[in-house]
Each structure stands twice: as C-alpha cells, then as structure tokens.
Amino acid sequence: MLKNLLVSAALVGSALIAPAAVALPASAATLGAQAPAVSVGAHAACQYRQDKQVWRCITPGAFCPKAARGKYGYAKVTNRKYRCLYKNSDPYWRWRRA
Numbered sequence: 001m002l003k004n005l006l007v008s009a010a011l012v013g014s015a016l017i018a019p020a021a022v023a024l025p026a027s028a029a030t031l032g033a034q035a036p037a038v039s040v041g042a043h044a045a046c047q048y049r050q051d052k053q054v055w056r057c058i059t060p061g062a063f064c065p066k067a068a069r070g071k072y073g074y075a076k077v078t079n080r081k082y083r084c085l086y087k088n089s090d091p092y093w094r095w096r097r098a
Contacts, residue, residue: 046076058082064093072098 046057055073058064064073064084073082073095082095 048076055084058095060095060097062095064095066093069093 048057048059049055050067053071055064055068055071057076058073060075060078060080060082068084069086071084073084074080075082075095081098083098084093085096086093087096
C-alpha cells in the first residue's frame with residue numbers, strides 16, 4: 001500500500017494525472033488490499049514514439065530528437081499538429097506549432 005501511495009505521489013508530482021484521480025476507494029483502504037488500476041485518461045497512456053513519418057505524443061516546446069527534424073508530430077493532450085523546427089532566435093530543435 002505504501003508503494004502505491006509513493007507511485008501515486010510521483011505521478012501527481014509529474015503532472016501526468018489529476019490529483020482527484022489518485023484517491024483510493026474506501027474499500028481498498030480499509031481492507032489493505034492492492035488498489036485497483038485507476039483510469040487516468042488516454043493522454044496518460046500515450047507514449048512518445050515515431051509512427052512512420054509522424055511522431056505521436058509529443059510535448060509542445062520540448063526538444064525533438066535528431067530523427068524528428070523537419071517532421072510533424074501530434075501533442076499528447078490536445079492532439080494539435082506540431083513540427084520539429086530550428087529557429088535562430090532559439091537555437092535548438094523544438095516542437096513548434098505547425
């Protein structure tokens with residue numbers, strides 16, 4: 001149970017799930033049993049990956065990998081289209097709004 005609490009706290013701290021979704025059901029807390037899996041939405045299960053020429057589950061404004069340069073990606077929360085671009089004003093390859 002302590003392990004579940006620590007994992008939940010780590011997820012909340014990294015903003016992957018809403019704090020309301022972390023609460024354990026009263027029956028699990030009183031029985032001392034393993035807490036059931038909590039559904040946290042589609043974006044929490046999303047994993048950063050390349051899907052042919054498109055990248056999935058990107059974080060807008062984050063650095064892009066070398067393989068993604070000039071390619072498009074879709075944000076994990078909003079599903080908006082971004083492109084990995086280099087700008088002289090910000091000399092890094094980043095996911096920028098397309």
